[in-house]
Amino acid sequence: MDVDPTRSPVRVELPRAEPPPLVKIAQRVAVAVGLILFVALLAWLGGGYTDPVDDDVSFLDALYYSTVSVTTTGYGDIRPVTDEARLLTTLLVTPARVLFLILLVGTTLEVLTEHTRQAYRVTRWRRRLKNHIVICGFGTKGRSAGHELVGRGVAPERIVVIEQRDEARRQAASYGFASIVGDATRTEVLRAAEVHAAESVVVAPNRDDSAVLITITARELNPQATIVSAVREEENAHLLRESGANSVIASSGAAGRLLGVATQSPRVVEVLEDLLSVGHGIDIHQRPVAPEEVGPLADVHSRYPVVAVVRGDDLLRFDDERASTLQAGDELVYLASAPG
Numbered sequence: 076m077d078v079d080p081t082r083s084p085v086r087v088e089l090p091r092a093e094p095p096p097l098v099k100i101a102q103r104v105a106v107a108v109g110l111i112l113f114v115a116l117l118a119w120l121g122g123g124y125t126d127p128v129d130d131d132v133s134f135l136d137a138l139y140y141s142t143v144s145v146t147t148t149g150y151g152d153i154r155p156v157t158d159e160a161r162l163l164t165t166l167l168v169t170p171a172r173v174l175f176l177i178l179l180v181g182t183t184l185e186v187l188t189e190h191t192r193q194a195y196r197v198t199r200w201r202r203r204l205k206n207h208i209v210i211c212g213f214g215t216k217g218r219s220a221g222h223e224l225v226g227r228g229v230a231p232e233r234i235v236v237i238e239q240r241d242e243a244r245r246q247a248a249s250y251g252f253a254s255i256v257g258d259a260t261r262t263e264v265l266r267a268a269e270v271h272a273a274e275s276v277v278v279a280p281n282r283d284d285s286a287v288l289i290t291i292t293a294r295e296l297n298p299q300a301t302i303v304s305a306v307r308e309e310e311n312a313h314l315l316r317e318s319g320a321n322s323v324i325a326s327s328g329a330a331g332r333l334l335g336v337a338t339q340s341p342r343v344v345e346v347l348e349d350l351l352s353v354g355h356g357i358d359i360h361q362r363p364v365a366p367e368e369v370g371p372l373a374d375v376h377s378r379y380p381v382v383a384v385v386r387g388d389d390l391l392r393f394d395d396e397r398a399s400t401l402q403a404g405d406e407l408v409y410l411a412s413a414p415g
Contacts, residue, residue, distance in 0.1 A: 123160025294319030
């Protein structure tokens with residue numbers, strides 16, 4: 076039976092543009108305490124107040140008067156008796172009393188309506204969520220993928236992270252990403268992330284078996300999405316491809332190859348790291364062939380280095396004879412200097 080994602084028990088955490096409720100309440104309590112101290116100092120230093128017990132208003136008496144006055148309790152035992160003190164009460168104490176009541180009522184409403192406001196925000200977020208990118212797992216690989224996507228111009232609002240760990244979700248929120256609290260191997264969690272409407276899915280858990288299960292489920296929910304999966308052991312890469320992944324990155328194998336290259340050609344590794352770091356040095360891009368570029372590859376290659384041509388499901392290297400003539404619908408993989 077299908078699960079309605081708007082009624083799913085899976086928790087959604089949206090990045091906040093304002094402080095969390097507890098922070099806002101603490102700020103209001105601090106302002107309220109400041110108002111009480113302000114009124115107490117007025118009564119203590121301003122004079123013109125009387126205490127029927129001993130006719131002397133100490134600071135403790137003034138603090139007591141401030142609390143009962145600002146909270147509108149008003150026992151009437153300590154009161155202003157001179158015209159100056161009454162004017163001070165009218166112009167300063169009364170506005171402080173009104174402001175205190177506004178803070179009290181506002182804080183109460185904030186607490187009572189927070190759940191409703193959060194539910195409304197989630198509902199509105201779901202309605203706008205389409206052609207987004209889901210990152211399953213926000214460890215080292217997931218964070219790097221998110222950073223790269225933002226660096227390549229993807230708006231943070233288009234990225235949704237699925238993660239169980241609190242610290243990882245806080246890091247995702249610092250990037251401006253929404254988070255789904257849960258295990259990405261579960262169908263209801265992927266549904267809560269609106270995987271069926273996603274443009275791409277990045278599968279980056281810590282375990283290969285989890286990666287396979289996530290890939291299978293995501294492909295079942297969205298046959299059209301681009302699914303990119305990471306695997307720790309290269310021997311498991313074929314399982315991810317058979318599960319529906321468009322691309323598979325073997326992290327341990329890739330790192331091992333870089334280590335091997337670095338022992339013989341360390342500068343080559345520097346160039347590869349530069350290519351993988353977006354925003355500075357040399358960047359690698361992919362774009363469709365423009366209508367005026369259809370024809371000899373050499374004409375385009377003279378303007379910037381083309382390393383490959385994507386034609387349908389085939390990736391043609393620049394020295395492949397089939398890539399020597401560009402066709403409509405081809406895509407170029409090329410190098411360019413990063414802006415700035």
